[in-house]
Amino acid sequence: MIVLDVNDERVVVDTPDTTPLLWVLRDHLGLTGTKYGCGVAICGACTVHIDGESRRACVTPTGGVQGKKITTIEGLDRRGDHPLQKAWIAEQVPQCGYCQSGQLMQAAALLLAVKAPTREQIVQHMDGNLCRCGTYNRIVRAIERVVKEGSGL
Amino acid sequence: MTILKEKSRHSRRDFLAGSGATALALLADGSVAVCHGAAPQAGSVAITAWVRIAVDDTLTIKVPATEMGQGAMTALPLILAEELDADWSKVRVETVTEDAKTFGNPRLGGRLYTAGSTSVEAYFDVLRKSGAAVRRVLIYTAARHWNVSPADVMSEPGTIVERTSGRRLRFGQVAALPVLITDVPAIADADLKPRVAYRLIGADIPRLDVPAKTRGAESYGIDVRIPDMVHAAILRAPVEGEVPLSVVDDQAKALRGVLAVVRLPDAIAVVAQRWDIALAARELLNVEWTRNSPFRSADSAADLADTVEAANDMGRRGVVWVERGDQPGEAPKGGRLVEADYSTEHVYHAQLEPLAAVAQVDADGKGAEVWIGTQSQSVALEVATEVLDTVPGRIRFHFMQMGGAFGRKTLFARELLRDALLISRAMRRPVKLMWTREDDVKQGWFRPATAHKLRASLDGDGRVVAWQHRVACPSLLGFESPEALARAGGKDALVMGGTDATPYAITNVLAEHVITPRRARIAAWRGIGHGHNRFATESFVDELTVAAKSDPVSFRRLLFGENRRAQALLDKIVTMSNFGAPPQGRAHGLSVAPLKNSLAAGVAEVALDRATGVIRVHRFWAAIDVGLAVQPKNLIAQVEGGIIFGLSALLKERITILQGEVQQGNFYDYSLLRASEVPEIHVEIITSEAPPSGAGELGVPMTGAAVGNAFFALTGKRLRHMPFDPVRVKAALAG
Numbered sequence: 086m087i088v089l090d091v092n093d094e095r096v097v098v099d100t101p102d103t104t105p106l107l108w109v110l111r112d113h114l115g116l117t118g119t120k121y122g123c124g125v126a127i128c129g130a131c132t133v134h135i136d137g138e139s140r141r142a143c144v145t146p147t148g149g150v151q152g153k154k155i156t157t158i159e160g161l162d163r164r165g166d167h168p169l170q171k172a173w174i175a176e177q178v179p180q181c182g183y184c185q186s187g188q189l190m191q192a193a194a195l196l197l198a199v200k201a202p203t204r205e206q207i208v209q210h211m212d213g214n215l216c217r218c219g220t221y222n223r224i225v226r227a228i229e230r231v232v233k234e235g236s237g238l
Numbered sequence: 239m240t241i242l243k244e245k246s247r248h249s250r251r252d253f254l255a256g257s258g259a260t261a262l263a264l265l266a267d268g269s270v271a272v273c274h275g276a277a278p279q280a281g282s283v284a285i286t287a288w289v290r291i292a293v294d295d296t297l298t299i300k301v302p303a304t305e306m307g308q309g310a311m312t313a314l315p316l317i318l319a320e321e322l323d324a325d326w327s328k329v330r331v332e333t334v335t336e337d338a339k340t341f342g343n344p345r346l347g348g349r350l351y352t353a354g355s356t357s358v359e360a361y362f363d364v365l366r367k368s369g370a371a372v373r374r375v376l377i378y379t380a381a382r383h384w385n386v387s388p389a390d391v392m393s394e395p396g397t398i399v400e401r402t403s404g405r406r407l408r409f410g411q412v413a414a415l416p417v418l419i420t421d422v423p424a425i426a427d428a429d430l431k432p433r434v435a436y437r438l439i440g441a442d443i444p445r446l447d448v449p450a451k452t453r454g455a456e457s458y459g460i461d462v463r464i465p466d467m468v469h470a471a472i473l474r475a476p477v478e479g480e481v482p483l484s485v486v487d488d489q490a491k492a493l494r495g496v497l498a499v500v501r502l503p504d505a506i507a508v509v510a511q512r513w514d515i516a517l518a519a520r521e522l523l524n525v526e527w528t529r530n531s532p533f534r535s536a537d538s539a540a541d542l543a544d545t546v547e548a549a550n551d552m553g554r555r556g557v558v559w560v561e562r563g564d565q566p567g568e569a570p571k572g573g574r575l576v577e578a579d580y581s582t583e584h585v586y587h588a589q590l591e592p593l594a595a596v597a598q599v600d601a602d603g604k605g606a607e608v609w610i611g612t613q614s615q616s617v618a619l620e621v622a623t624e625v626l627d628t629v630p631g632r633i634r635f636h637f638m639q640m641g642g643a644f645g646r647k648t649l650f651a652r653e654l655l656r657d658a659l660l661i662s663r664a665m666r667r668p669v670k671l672m673w674t675r676e677d678d679v680k681q682g683w684f685r686p687a688t689a690h691k692l693r694a695s696l697d698g699d700g701r702v703v704a705w706q707h708r709v710a711c712p713s714l715l716g717f718e719s720p721e722a723l724a725r726a727g728g729k730d731a732l733v734m735g736g737t738d739a740t741p742y743a744i745t746n747v748l749a750e751h752v753i754t755p756r757r758a759r760i761a762a763w764r765g766i767g768h769g770h771n772r773f774a775t776e777s778f779v780d781e782l783t784v785a786a787k788s789d790p791v792s793f794r795r796l797l798f799g800e801n802r803r804a805q806a807l808l809d810k811i812v813t814m815s816n817f818g819a820p821p822q823g824r825a826h827g828l829s830v831a832p833l834k835n836s837l838a839a840g841v842a843e844v845a846l847d848r849a850t851g852v853i854r855v856h857r858f859w860a861a862i863d864v865g866l867a868v869q870p871k872n873l874i875a876q877v878e879g880g881i882i883f884g885l886s887a888l889l890k891e892r893i894t895i896l897q898g899e900v901q902q903g904n905f906y907d908y909s910l911l912r913a914s915e916v917p918e919i920h921v922e923i924i925t926s927e928a929p930p931s932g933a934g935e936l937g938v939p940m941t942g943a944a945v946g947n948a949f950f951a952l953t954g955k956r957l958r959h960m961p962f963d964p965v966r967v968k969a970a971l972a973g
Contacts, residue, residue, distance in 0.1 A: 100514075105514065108513055112512055112514075113512075117454070117457070118455065120458075121460065122675065124675055125904055125906065127905045127906055130590060157454070158453065158454030159454050165449075170453065174448055177448055177871060178448075179307075179447070179448050180308070180309075180879055181639070181641050181642040181643075182448075182451030184641075186454040208913050212913050215910050215912065217589055217883070218879045219879035219916070220879065221916045223878075224913070
């Protein structure tokens with residue numbers, strides 16, 4: 086049994102320590118907003134926060150995150166109204182949308198660490214998250230919108 | 239045109255009492271009928287409704303296209319809502335699950351099929367007329383209720399209003415009136431709104447799917463969870479055409495949580511309580527496969543060499559795609575012949591959601607409930623009824639959002655659904671079948687490698703008088719459907735699209751398809767034939783420009799002749815990009831790449847790191863003319879995405895095959911363009927009087943030649959083979 090703190094809730098899961106957190110979130114807890122894209126931490130679709138930092142859930146052993154604060158896209162904002170989520174709508178970022186949970190979590194981690202990142206910092210920080218629909222420029226614009234409006238965090 | 243009258247007033251009123259909704263439906267011939275219920279009983283009316291109006295004013299509009307990120311689930315209902323004069327805030331959408339007869343795509347053989355950038359173009363008229371017809375029924379019904387002439391009644395968004403008294407009824411109130419008048423004049427073209435009256439079309443209505451996609455709340459096929467569901471991982475034959483000979487599965491079965499190992503015709507599936515267990519158990523399988531498939535000898539490098547040879551073997555006639563003029567492909571007397579070869583390699587769709595489906599086969603094995611993302615409801619139905627040897631009515635589908643598709647989730651994904659059904663039937667339980675990324679790459683169906691031979695003759699004034707384009711490639715349409723190829727007289731639109739020399743006015747044109755043997759799984763891929771063909775043709779036009787001692791803009795202007803749309807597009811892209819005046823160290827390349835009825839032109843601004851051979855595209859401009867722009871900002875987003883899709887393939891992507899096996903496996907050896915590598919992109923729309931045409935693929939075909947032509951402008955060297963990887967770039971520089 087592993088005890089986890091997911092989106093401010095205490096949950097208990099019956100799985101080996103080595104099970105990737107991604108499958109615990111999706112299959113045990115039903116938090117399917119976190120996506121599977123590659124399984125090898127190269128596409129970023131499974132990005133979540135562990136103690137406020139972005140991590141790839143597909144290569145994160147569940148046993149290793151006991152006692153840490155896990156945040157998924159479902160917990161980014163209680164009402165789904167995080168400044169980044171609003172900016173994503175304002176810029177009409179998503180197309181297929183499959184990578185966007187990961188993109189948003191990656192972006193949110195940046196704004197937790199750096200209050201007013203430059204464009205270069207944004208691009209560099211987001212470089213590990215693939216988007217096959219090609220929404221990259223809109224993602225950067227949406228993050229810049231939040232930075233500019235100072236509505237960050 | 240027939241007009242159906244209300245058939246049974248009593249039953250309709252009973253229905254209204256029962257569910258609070260009526261349905262106004264458009265027949266295939268454009269007339270209106272009333273449906274007695276959301277899902278009409280057999281025998282009441284022989285149609286299904288496009289729209290339902292509930293007494294609470296909610297409008298439910300059917301969407302025949304499936305959503306893969308292109309925005310169809312917003313753009314299509316918007317067209318109907320425009321003519322209906324709907325209050326957009328009351329609109330709900332519902333994906334069509336069946337009835338191709340009513341809802342089939344007129345551009346794709348009447349099947350429920352979302353492909354080829356066709357949705358808006360194909361459904362524009364039927365949706366407009368449907369909306370207008372329903373509006374007319376509401377007006378006539380309200381007029382009868384008020385005992386006035388329909389001419390004295392008009393609509394405002396969501397409301398029917400009597401002009402003189404100002405009396406008004408909301409749509410829901412009209413639908414609930416005791417007497418519904420459906421005996422209304424049919425809608426003629428003249429009854430439709432003029433463009434100036436549009437308030438939804440062209441207004442950039444926010445996409446309906448975006449909010450959920452920012453909250454992780456959208457449900458894709460891979461996300462479906464149903465009670466009692468188990469998980470399947472699959473080991474498919476490493477080489478097409480091979481089957482399992484023997485399976486050692488003791489270790490796999492010994493793993494806690496593993497439920498079964500299921501043998502399929504060309505695969506072995508492991509079923510477990512959890513996905514991670516199924517995946518771990520799959521690693522423990524020891525399968526011996528047959529080794530006698532003819533595809534064992536497939537070698538993409540050698541096969542491409544054969545393809546290039548076929549394109550160049552001028553004695554080998556191809557299937558004629560276009561032939562016009564007196565001397566197609568011939569050099570006129572005194573003319574100058576220019577020739578060039580181009581080639582492309584296999585590329586993979588790389589949609590971010592790997593294939594996944596959930597199937598729950600009924601206890602008798604003759605029916606099923608299925609959750610799947612697909613580009614074709616019709617194909618899904620055909621597969622399911624064939625696999626279960628059953629009738630369409632026994633399959634209940636839930637068509638899910640797709641995490642990208644790009645041609646992958648068409649008929650080329652039949653094995654996913656087939657396997658999910660077979661595994662569920664064997665397990666007598668609901669099963670989720672998921673492919674890993676590695677499965678998705680190694681079992682991919684790719685845009686085929688192609689070879690192109692281009693020949694043209696220029697007269698003494700530098701005009702192109704004859705043009706020949708030979709494309710060597712397997713028949714994609716023939717692979718997809720031999721019957722469809724036969725119906726098309728052997729002409730393969732999937733391979734040959736974009737080889738008719740449009741938008742240029744050239745008198746003598748010959749385009750041929752030299753059909754080579756299929757050596758890999760091949761599929762349509764965003765842009766289909768235009769993706770590789772426009773790379774070849776627009777690179778070649780640039781070569782002709784040099785031969786004619788002209789410049790890319792003047793040369794094309796001359797070639798366009800009287801094509802005003804093309805001239806306007808060229809003016810636009812030249813102005814937007816300040817073509818030919820790049821910053822120091824960079825160069826511009828131009829490409830004009832129409833796709834079906836849509837026109838597009840692009841300019842790439844390129845720099846080069848000569849030491850590494852890495853091409854950097856700094857800026858990209860595109861001008862598009864899709865006739866009427868239904869959702870302008872979404873069109874721009876689609877073209878931006880298409881440009882990135884095209885550049886990614888051009889600069890980074892290649893699938894190679896050795897001894898029949900795909901050599902790549904994941905994003906570490908099949909790289910996509912990333913955030914730091916994409917150009918700044920500027921897209922502008924030219925509105926023309928033409929009907930709306932597609933844009934989902936429109937950004938792709940322009941990219942290859944734009945970058946290649948910029949590279950030539952920068953270096954004086956020609957890149958004629960995709961992808962433009964650093965090895966090729968350095969070889970070109972040294973050559």
